[in-house]
Amino acid sequence: MAYYEKCIETVIEQLDKFKPEKDNPEQFLESVFTSLQQTLSPQKLGFVLEVLSGCLEYHKLLTIVVDAFYAREGRLCLWSDYSLFEVICYLATFQLGELGFQLFCSIIKSQPVGKICKFLRFFFNPLHLCSWIKDEWSLIYETAHVMENWIDPLMRWEPEIQELIKQLEGVPTDQIPVVKTKAKVTVPKEFNLTVPRPRAITMPEPVPTMAKPRPVPKSTYQEPKEQKLLQMIKTYNRRTAEELLLKANMEELRCAMPRVQREPQAQDTEKQLWHQSVPRIHRTPNLTFYKPNNVPVKLNTAAILREGALYQRQVEKELQRVDKLVDGAGDFSVFLEWQKKMQAKDLEEQLAAGECRRLQGKLSHEEAILARKTLMQENKQKADRQKEESAELMLRCAERRLQEEKAMKELVEQVTEAQKNVRIVQMKLVKGRQQIVQEVIEESRELLQRSAKEAKEEQKQRCELIAQLRALETQPTRKEKLVDLTQIPGYGLEGEMSVVELRERLAMLKETQKREQDEKRDQIIQGKRAKSQMIQNTVEQISLCRAAMGRTAALRWEEKKAQATSLGTPSQDERVLELKRKMEERAAERRKQTAPQLVSPPRAPRLNLRSQEEVQHWLELDQSRERRLRARQAARRTCHAATAATRRLEAS
Numbered sequence: 088m089a090y091y092e093k094c095i096e097t098v099i100e101q102l103d104k105f106k107p108e109k110d111n112p113e114q115f116l117e118s119v120f121t122s123l124q125q126t127l128s129p130q131k132l133g134f135v136l137e138v139l140s141g142c143l144e145y146h147k148l149l150t151i152v153v154d155a156f157y158a159r160e161g162r163l164c165l166w167s168d169y170s171l172f173e174v175i176c177y178l179a180t181f182q183l184g185e186l187g188f189q190l191f192c193s194i195i196k197s198q199p200v201g202k203i204c205k206f207l208r209f210f211f212n213p214l215h216l217c218s219w220i221k222d223e224w225s226l227i228y229e230t231a232h233v234m235e236n237w238i239d240p241l242m243r244w245e246p247e248i249q250e251l252i253k254q255l256e257g258v259p260t261d262q263i264p265v266v267k268t269k270a271k272v273t274v275p276k277e278f279n280l281t282v283p284r285p286r287a288i289t290m291p292e293p294v295p296t297m298a299k300p301r302p303v304p305k306s307t308y309q310e311p312k313e314q315k316l317l318q319m320i321k322t323y324n325r326r327t328a329e330e331l332l333l334k335a336n337m338e339e340l341r342c343a344m345p346r347v348q349r350e351p352q353a354q355d356t357e358k359q360l361w362h363q364s365v366p367r368i369h370r371t372p373n374l375t376f377y378k379p380n381n382v383p384v385k386l387n388t389a390a391i392l393r394e395g396a397l398y399q400r401q402v403e404k405e406l407q408r409v410d411k412l413v414d415g416a417g418d419f420s421v422f423l424e425w426q427k428k429m430q431a432k433d434l435e436e437q438l439a440a441g442e443c444r445r446l447q448g449k450l451s452h453e454e455a456i457l458a459r460k461t462l463m464q465e466n467k468q469k470a471d472r473q474k475e476e477s478a479e480l481m482l483r484c485a486e487r488r489l490q491e492e493k494a495m496k497e498l499v500e501q502v503t504e505a506q507k508n509v510r511i512v513q514m515k516l517v518k519g520r521q522q523i524v525q526e527v528i529e530e531s532r533e534l535l536q537r538s539a540k541e542a543k544e545e546q547k548q549r550c551e552l553i554a555q556l557r558a559l560e561t562q563p564t565r566k567e568k569l570v571d572l573t574q575i576p577g578y579g580l581e582g583e584m585s586v587v588e589l590r591e592r593l594a595m596l597k598e599t600q601k602r603e604q605d606e607k608r609d610q611i612i613q614g615k616r617a618k619s620q621m622i623q624n625t626v627e628q629i630s631l632c633r634a635a636m637g638r639t640a641a642l643r644w645e646e647k648k649a650q651a652t653s654l655g656t657p658s659q660d661e662r663v664l665e666l667k668r669k670m671e672e673r674a675a676e677r678r679k680q681t682a683p684q685l686v687s688p689p690r691a692p693r694l695n696l697r698s699q700e701e702v703q704h705w706l707e708l709d710q711s712r713e714r715r716l717r718a719r720q721a722a723r724r725t726c727h728a729a730t731a732a733t734r735r736l737e738a739s
Contacts, residue, residue: 213242
């Protein structure tokens with residue numbers, strides 16, 4: 088009895104340690120095996136491991152029974168005996184046949200009699216076994232498996248267990264083995280009587296002081312520096328532009344204009360006449376020249392280089408043109424005059440074409456009105472025809488609906504007859520399916536039994552392997568290894584070296600790489616400086632070229648204005664006259680058609696309003712066309728005036 092009492096106590100201790108939320112059952116069993124291997128004999132260790140693994144495997148079934156026992160009859164029992172009841176339930180359900188009734192009785196007698204008798208009376212009650220215990224276990228496993236393997240054997244052992252309970256209850260309390268426990272002796276403690284400390288006088292809280300506000304900065308009452316700089320740059324740019332414009336007007340194409348030697352008096356008179364004809368730009372006094380700190384060009388590097396190359400090409404072209412003029416090349420004045428005449432002719436043709444398009448639009452509008460009236464008459468005739476056809480179609484649809492209703496009634500009768508036959512077929516199908524389900528259930532039972540046997544065999548093999556591995560781990564092994572870093576391995580490979588030599592070579596390589604990086608960094612910095620200087624030079628050139636281009640654009644604009652003012656009114660064309668005549672004829676036809684309709688009293692005011700709106704619309708169109716023509720003529724005159732002014736400047 089003492090033998091089994093100790094085994095059961097060890098199982099209960101290990102079950103109390105197990106926590107299903109955190110621990111893995113296999114790892115827990117391995118740790119138990121390692122901890123109890125030295126303390127227990129092999130027979131005891133085997134019994135403890137078998138019972139412990141069974142309790143962990145069937146933990147759900149055991150908890151159902153023990154929880155119900157605590158809820159119904161074991162309310163006065165301690166929760167510390169929970170694991171004891173689980174072990175007794177496992178032995179009674181799964182190990183009673185293997186252990187035998189005598190061995191089971193000795194195990195029961197080794198435990199406290201009152202608790203065990205109460206639990207066995209509750210567990211081996213036939214009403215409990217055949218009702219709710221069977222139902223609860225059937226939710227986890229199949230009902231047939233539960234009945235064959237667990238419920239039926241328990242019902243067979245039930246009378247013998249009842250006799251055992253009566254024997255245990257009849258034994259006097261003197262014969263019951265009582266476990267003597269030593270009572271703990273109370274150790275008195277001295278009172279901790281300490282003198283209370285005097286209360287500290289609380290310090291008064293400091294009065295909160297407001298932080299000093301920051302003074303208003305002086306920059307709010309002063310003009311910003313950027314505005315002053317911008318004003319200085321504007322004045323500088325304006326003065327340089329005036330100087331350059333004056334210089335360009337005075338010395339423009341002097342090398343390309345060969346002059347005859349004349350008397351100084353004649354030259355003075357020519358200069359006076361030229362000054363009177365050309366509007367003079369007065370020179371501003373006290374001009375100051377200085378280089379601005381910020382160049383007024385804000386572009387990225389690619390745009391600066393691209394624009395610099397463009398202006399460089401333009402300068403080269405201009406120099407080539409000047410060289411050709413110096414060598415005696417011809418002037419383009421004749422070609423320019425011819426070009427202007429042709430442009431004037433093209434303009435007149437464009438105006439005539441625009442007038443033709445306008446008149447064609449009016450003419451097409453008149454023709455559309457006539458076509459609309461003819462279409463209205465045709466649409467009325469088509470509507471009458473469609474009404475007749477729709478009436479015929481309605482009659483045909485009514486006949487078709489009557490025929491379809493007759494066919495639907497026949498179909499309904501056929502369907503009701505077919506439904507009667509379908510019910511008989513459904514009953515046969517249900518019976519066949521029930522037979523198939525029963526066969527599948529039997530096959531699943533056989534498969535479950537096979538899988539349980541295979542799982543047991545695998546568990547045994549695993550335990551043997553674990554024992555072998557533990558035995559191998561206990562053998563002593565030498566873990567230290569002597570290494571000489573200065574020694575060559577001696578594998579016979581090319582370029583073998585020791586670890587110390589390898590470290591030295593790696594340090595030398597790092598130094599060379601660092602030196603190369605420093606050299607590359609210096610080269611990159613020098614290249615960047617050269618590039619920034621080149622970009623700065625190009626930016627200055629771009630700013631100068633832009634100023635020159637702005638002046639030339641202003642002169643061209645003045646030429647265009649002069650040309651626009653000099654242009655006259657466009658000449659009349661034959662096509663325009665012919666289109667006007669056609670339009671008047673169409674309007675007359677339309678008025679003739681609308682005249683008889685005006686006689687009818689109901690529609691007279693509506694037609695008058697429409698005709699007045701059309702007349703107003705066409706008047707507005709004519710006025711807008713005239714305004715556009717006047718604007719174009721004014722633009723041409725200004726262009727002609729600008730071109731004439733530029734020619735005079737070139738000639739001078």
